[in-house]
Amino acid sequence: xxxxxxxxxxxxxxxxxxxxxxxxxxxxxxxxxxxxxxxxxxxxxxxxxxxxxxxxxxxxxxxxxxxxxxxxxxxxxxxxxxxxxxxxxxxxxxxxxxxxxxxxxxxxxxxxxxxxxxxxxxxxxxxxxxxxxxxxxxxxxxxxxxxxxxxxxxxxxxxxxxxxxxxxxxxxxxxxxxxxxxxxxxxxxxxxxxxxxxxxxxxxxxxxxxxxxxxxxxxxxxxxxxxxxxxxxxxxxxxxxxxxxxxxxxxxxxxxxxxxxxxxxxxxxxxxxxxxxxxxxxxxxxxxxxxxxxxxxxxxxxxxxxxxxxxxxxxxxxxxx
Amino acid sequence: xxxxxxxxxxxxxxxxxxxxxxxxxxxxxxxxxxxxxxxxxxxxxxxxxxxxxxxxxxxxxxxxxxxxxxxxxxxxxxxxxxxxxxxxxxxxxxxxxxxxxxxxxxxxxxxxxxxxxxxxxxxxxxxxxxxxxxxxxxxxxxxxxxxxxxxxxxxxxxxxxxxxxxxxxxxxxxxxxxxxxxxxxxxxxxxxxxxxxxxxxxxxxxxxxxxxxxxxxxxxxxxxxxxxxxxxxxxxxxxxxxxxxxxxxxxxxxxxxxxxxxxxxxxxxxxxxxxxxxxxxxxxxxxxxxxxxxxxxxxxxxxxxxxxxxxxxxxxxxxxxxxxxxxxx
Numbered sequence: 001x002x003x004x005x006x007x008x009x010x011x012x013x014x015x016x017x018x019x020x021x022x023x024x025x026x027x028x029x030x031x032x033x034x035x036x037x038x039x040x041x042x043x044x045x046x047x048x049x050x051x052x053x054x055x056x057x058x059x060x061x062x063x064x065x066x067x068x069x070x071x072x073x074x075x076x077x078x079x080x081x082x083x084x085x086x087x088x089x090x091x092x093x094x095x096x097x098x099x100x101x102x103x104x105x106x107x108x109x110x111x112x113x114x115x116x117x118x119x120x121x122x123x124x125x126x127x128x129x130x131x132x133x134x135x136x137x138x139x140x141x142x143x144x145x146x147x148x149x150x151x152x153x154x155x156x157x158x159x160x161x162x163x164x165x166x167x168x169x170x171x172x173x174x175x176x177x178x179x180x181x182x183x184x185x186x187x188x189x190x191x192x193x194x195x196x197x198x199x200x201x202x203x204x205x206x207x208x209x210x211x212x213x214x215x216x217x218x219x220x221x222x223x224x225x226x227x228x229x230x231x232x233x234x235x236x237x238x239x240x241x242x243x244x245x246x247x248x249x250x251x252x253x254x255x256x257x258x259x260x261x262x263x264x265x266x267x268x269x270x271x272x273x274x275x276x277x278x279x280x281x282x283x284x285x286x287x288x289x290x291x292x293x294x295x296x297x298x299x300x301x302x303x304x305x306x307x308x309x310x311x312x313x314x315x316x317x318x319x320x321x
Numbered sequence: 322x323x324x325x326x327x328x329x330x331x332x333x334x335x336x337x338x339x340x341x342x343x344x345x346x347x348x349x350x351x352x353x354x355x356x357x358x359x360x361x362x363x364x365x366x367x368x369x370x371x372x373x374x375x376x377x378x379x380x381x382x383x384x385x386x387x388x389x390x391x392x393x394x395x396x397x398x399x400x401x402x403x404x405x406x407x408x409x410x411x412x413x414x415x416x417x418x419x420x421x422x423x424x425x426x427x428x429x430x431x432x433x434x435x436x437x438x439x440x441x442x443x444x445x446x447x448x449x450x451x452x453x454x455x456x457x458x459x460x461x462x463x464x465x466x467x468x469x470x471x472x473x474x475x476x477x478x479x480x481x482x483x484x485x486x487x488x489x490x491x492x493x494x495x496x497x498x499x500x501x502x503x504x505x506x507x508x509x510x511x512x513x514x515x516x517x518x519x520x521x522x523x524x525x526x527x528x529x530x531x532x533x534x535x536x537x538x539x540x541x542x543x544x545x546x547x548x549x550x551x552x553x554x555x556x557x558x559x560x561x562x563x564x565x566x567x568x569x570x571x572x573x574x575x576x577x578x579x580x581x582x583x584x585x586x587x588x589x590x591x592x593x594x595x596x597x598x599x600x601x602x603x604x605x606x607x608x609x610x611x612x613x614x615x616x617x618x619x620x621x622x623x624x625x626x627x628x629x630x631x632x633x634x635x636x637x638x639x640x641x642x643x644x645x646x647x648x649x650x
Contacts, residue, residue, distance in 0.1 A: 008525035012518060116356035116383070121544070121563070227514045228544045231537065232354065236512060271515070272522055274501055285474050286505045 003144065007151050009268050014156060015226065017264025018163045019044070019218045023242035024249065024256045025170050026214035032174065032251060033207030034187040034312040038094030039079050040215055041239025042101030047072040047219025049105035052119040052230035053112060055126040064126065064224050065159075069216030075101065076212030084204050087316030098239075106232055119223075119230040128157040128225040157225040159217055166214065170253040183207055187310035190317040200317045244296055250307045262299075266292035346371075346584045347380040347402035349393055351409030353510040355383050357537035360557040360576060364408045364431070367577030371584040379584060387507065390415045398423040404441075404590045406583045407431070408576065410477055411507060416440060427590040429583040431576055432477060434594055442594045443579045447477075448484030449631050450572045450604030451532070452638045453624050454554050455488020457606060458530040459496050460620045461552055461569055466497045468528035470519050470542050472535035473509040474502040476642045481534040481556070481572070483647035484638055490649045492623070499523050503538050513541025520545035520553075530554065530569060543568060552615065561611035569615050571607040578602070600632050 023040045030037040047068035055064025075097055082093040106117035113119055133154035139146045174180040182203055186193045190200045222238075223230045245263055249255035270292055274285045348368050350361040368379050380402055382393050394415055397405050404427035407416065413433040420428050420437040427439050434442040458467045469485055471478040486498045501519045503509035516538035520531055524545070531546050532554040533539035539556055540563070546553035547564040555561065555571030562568075579597060583590060597603025606624060608616060630636035639648050 004525070008522065011525070012522055015521075016518060116354050118354075118356060121540070222514060227517060227541055229513075229540075231511065231513050231540075233511075234514060236508070236514070268518075268522075271501070271519055285502055289505060 003147070005272075007147055009265070009272055011152050012268035012271065013261060013264040014152070014160060015264075016267045017261045018160045019221050019226070019238055020242045020245055020260035020263055021257060022163045022166065022214050022218035022221065023239055024245045024260050025166050025253065026211035026218070027243055027246045028170065028174075028249075028251055028253060028256060029183070029207045029214070030211040031246065031313055032187045032310055033183050033204045034190060034310055034315065034317070035080070035083060035204055035208055036090040036094065036314045037079070037208070037211060038091055038243070039075065039097030039101075039239075040211075040242055041235055041237070042094075042098035043072040043075045043212060043215035044219040044222065044239055045098075045105055045233070045235045046075050046101040047216040048223035048234055049109060049119070049219075049230045051216075051220035052122060052223040053109070055122055055224050056119050056229070059124070059126050061122075061126055061128045061224050065217070065220045068220035068224075069213050072216035072219060073209060073212035076208045076215070080205050080208045083316060084201055084208075087318065090314055090316075102233060105230070109230065109232075117232050122224060122228045126224070127228055128159055128221075130155050131158050131161070157221065159221040159225055162217060163221070164257075167253050167257045170256075174253065179206075184310075187312055190312050194317070194319060200319075204317075241296075244300065247307050247309075248300060251310065263292065263296070266295055344401055344403040344588060345378055345380055346587065347382070347397045347405045348580060349390075349397070349405070349407040349412070350381065350383045351407075351411060351510070352384060352387075352507045353409075353536035355381070357511070358540055358558060358560060358563065359536050359555070360574070361408055361536070363558045363574065363576040364406070364580045366558070367580030368406075368584060370577065371581050375585075387411075391419060394419050395422075398426045403427055403588050404429055404583055404586070406580050408580075409433075410475070427588060427592070429579075429590060431579055438592055441583065441590050441592050443583075444594065444596055445574050445576075445603045446596065446598040446638075446640070447481050447534075447572070447574065447604060448487075448638045448640050449599045450574065450606065451481045451484030451534075452488035452491070452631070452636075453599075453606050453627055454532060454570055454572045455485040455490075456492055456623050456627055457488075457570055457616070457620050458485070458532060458552075458554060459489040459492035460617070460623060461615065462496065462530045464527045464529045465493065465495065466499065466527040466529065468499045468520070468523035468526075468531035469501070470516060470523070470531060470533045470535055470539070471500070471502045472504075472538050473507060474505050476645060478502070478534055479645075479647065480641040481532075483641040483649070485532055486647065486649045487638055488627075491627070497527075499526055499528050503535055510536035510538060512538050513544070516541030517545035517548075521549065524549045524551060532556070532572070534572070555607070559607040559609065561607055561609055565611040566614060568612060570612055572604065573607045574604050575602060599628060 027037050050071035051064040051068030054067035055061050079093050082088040083090040109117040136150045136154035140150045186203045194200050245259040249259040270288045353361050355365050406429040408431045410433040416435045420440050429441040431443045469482050489496050520542045529551045533542035534556045543553045547567040552569040554569050557574045560571045
């Protein structure tokens, strides 16, 4: 395996891992505040659709991003209404969000564009173009480092950089601010937070709003940057993988980066080496494409140690009986 | 698949049980969806053409999940639709079961052979068309490396791959063909994000012409190729217009003609196997104004020569599905 190959696989890892990372951080905010969020998938899907639709109509990817974030936040708010205000079951509400997103995107898509639920292909300014970082061209000639800088670090969509910046930002918000302290506390012991005179409901709503924004970016990245337009069910289970990564990461931001990039790497490797011949042994494509999932099970079962979720997760907060 | 799509499916089933007088022809699209810009869309165009010419109507269903195949097929047959066409090999097992139950209804299946007295099986010689686009790919490639991205990993798509590889090697035996498949389930027909990721991977390995035989997934492949400023080759429908000047050609499979003929024959559809080969105009590389600048006279001459050779039998293109083996790697 040459150095070029390794760089190109890592490059692919970043592209495949970024939507997982954003969704994983969204789940992190939500679950740290005590709201389980199965609906990551649905929020990403609806954001992917509305961002592509608006980007196509306006020809502007940034307006698409705004629309994606807005639609994802609407869905997050529905989830909040059901599970915070009306104290419904958070898992059921999340599943409902996913179903609603899956149906409504195709329905509206067919109504607007008459293309069977997909949006027309985006081009030019309607898509996030790859950003070339400064000196990428100049440094190209430098052995190893030049290649890494040019291929791996430079030349991604701006949303990728946003995603990576979200990791330290999340860490800072969660562990270095008063808001973060309260957010974590409300996921562990909402009664204590309430006693201290801080509104549990407001904290939880703000957490799911942040989750909505992050899912919105993730969905927009899928449809307006990775692909050029929305396709039916285009999230393809990434929301659930992000949830698995969240458990793997034990609800911590830096671990989330590692976990999602590991999933991205597994995906990239299975894309690159679809069949492997080791002497007499021929490993078929079917096995290689299952490897990420097999490893997921193995890693989750054996290597993470004990992953303890936020203690108040999944329980609606009742102030007085 | 969600509840909502199931409701939609159920709604569609109800809709065509309601009041049908004359025998209308019907078509069922496979999971790639009616607007896959490829295989199913070609079928739709054929049906449209028939409707326009005859002034009659046809019925159509897009299935949403594997489980709907049999249900939709039975419902259409019960409601009196005749003939019923379906696109895709995946219908073969179901049709084999359902066809004997409706001996008076005629069925047509594209891409598979079902031996029943009331079924017309339409098969294409994809290996021949792929051979021709392989020649073009090898001549257009500057790096000596070309790519192939298939949809679902099944023998039918290996037939495309094998014909393509033979075409490439006929021009330059040393050329490398990088092969990727999108997946092993029918979802692989409709995953443009993965398609574009696979294409980017092939580009980084030096491929400068990529042939996508992957239904709706191919849209992503063509997009990634256009983004990466290399050439791509479309499939089934003429996809040259998707990225003018960046799609070298498309291996058109005239599914539209096949469906048009089925609908035109109506209830008199002849059962048996119908082979749409190069001679019959079943497969061909697409040449139009969008790729005119990419096709050099030498390329054109080579394709014409190979076409003649295949038609008169002097060039034999191996069909992967006959022995599940490809003579070239």
